[in-house]
Structures are given as C-alpha cells and as structure tokens.
Amino acid sequence: MSSEPYWVFAYGSLIWDPGFPFVDRHRAVVHGYHRRFCLYSHRYRGTPELPGLVLGLDRGGCCHGVAYRIAPEETANVRDYLWAREMSNNAYRPVMVPARLNDGGRVPVQTFVISPDHPQYAGRLPADLTARLIASSHGERGSNQAYLENTAEHLAELGIHDPAMRALVRHVRQLIAQEGTVARPPLPDVSPKGF
Numbered sequence: 001m002s003s004e005p006y007w008v009f010a011y012g013s014l015i016w017d018p019g020f021p022f023v024d025r026h027r028a029v030v031h032g033y034h035r036r037f038c039l040y041s042h043r044y045r046g047t048p049e050l051p052g053l054v055l056g057l058d059r060g061g062c063c064h065g066v067a068y069r070i071a072p073e074e075t076a077n078v079r080d081y082l083w084a085r086e087m088s089n090n091a092y093r094p095v096m097v098p099a100r101l102n103d104g105g106r107v108p109v110q111t112f113v114i115s116p117d118h119p120q121y122a123g124r125l126p127a128d129l130t131a132r133l134i135a136s137s138h139g140e141r142g143s144n145q146a147y148l149e150n151t152a153e154h155l156a157e158l159g160i161h162d163p164a165m166r167a168l169v170r171h172v173r174q175l176i177a178q179e180g181t182v183a184r185p186p187l188p189d190v191s192p193k194g195f
Contacts, residue, residue: 006075008082009099009109011035011065012055013147016154019085020078024069027102027158033113034061035162037130037148039091040120045137045144050184052137052144053122053130055151056092056114064160067099067109082110091118131171135182145172 009030010018037053046052057063070078086092092112099109114121125133137144152165175182 004072005107006070006072006078007099007107007109008068008070008078009065009097009111010068011057011063011111012151014068015066015158016150018068020068020081021071021074022068023071026067026069026105027064027160028067028099028107028109029062029064030057030097030099030109030111031062032097033057033059033063033111035063035065035165036114036124037134037168038114038122038124039118040122041137041139041144042120043139044141045139045147046133047137047139050137051120051133052139052147053125053133054144054147056121057111058114059116064155064162066158067101067107069107079110082112086112089118089120091115091120127168127171129185131168131175132182132184134168135172135175136184145176148172 009028012035035055036058038056038058039054040046040051041054042048042051045054087094091114093115094110095113096108096110098106100106134144134148148169152169155162155165
C-alpha cells in the first residue's frame, strides 16, 4: 500500500455524488481540459432510443472543480470504484494531471477525460440541441435535467463561476416552460454501450 496521497478531481456528478470516502476536499483547477456536455448517455440519463447528455472533460481551456484526498488505506477501493463507475464503456480515459488547489498547493489528481474517438462522443453540439436533449431525457439515475441542475447548484455553492452552465440551466427551464414535452431533433446514429 502506497503512503503517497491519492487525489481525485471531480467536475460533474462526482462533485455532488462522489460515492467514496475521502479525508479532505478542496476547490481545484486543472488546465488543458474544460467541462462540457459531450457524451451521449444511453443508460444513466437517457436511453438508446432517446439519449441524454452527460459531462466530460474535453480538450482545451481549464476546469474548476473539486479535488478529493483519499486516505492511503482506501486508495485501492476508491480506484476500483471509480473504474467501475467511469470506465464501464471506455468513453473516458483515466489520466493523472496536475491541479492547483484553492489554498495554492499543487497535487497530481486522477480524473477521467473524454475519448473523442468513442462512438458516443457528441463533441460540441449547438446550444439549442444540447438543451433539448437534456430537457427531454431520462435514464436509470433520473432525469438529465436533474443531473444538470445538481451540477450547476453545487458549482454555485462552491463559488465556482460557470456562466455556460447557468445559461444552459436557463435554456432548459425555458424550453420546458414553453413546450412542456420538449421536441427532439434527430441525432446522428450512436451505438448504445453504456452511460
């Protein structure tokens, strides 16, 4: 068992639903990646017939999130848990990247970045399509809107300014208020594999 600290970087649902024990938590920023709704979800927040969208770390920019420090005796269990949760369909790549903590410290963090060659990779979708998919999708873990709102709410509670996320929340709410059942445009064919 290593005595080196193991840190995990959260940018989406791991912020509000980590599912693992940790001994410390800090706001943190990583460079070279940004948070984006860029992965079609066929299970957690959508179905193969009506896919939703979940977050990934995509190339470029920076991302503010949370870094969790894991106790050395829990590292193996947390890694196993993260691989089962995040790597079930290989849409993400596990990477270690440097993060700057809000107290000025720098640590290597485990995180999961999107694989742009994965068939469920959505890339940069138009804002209205992104909002329509989120407003009209449900999966095993609930509505896609709840996933968006939980993430936006917890970022705000942490003092993380994400204007794109706030704009998306407003867009989704507006669509639902105006249309009730939100119309979905056709999507490119993506084969169902998970998430």
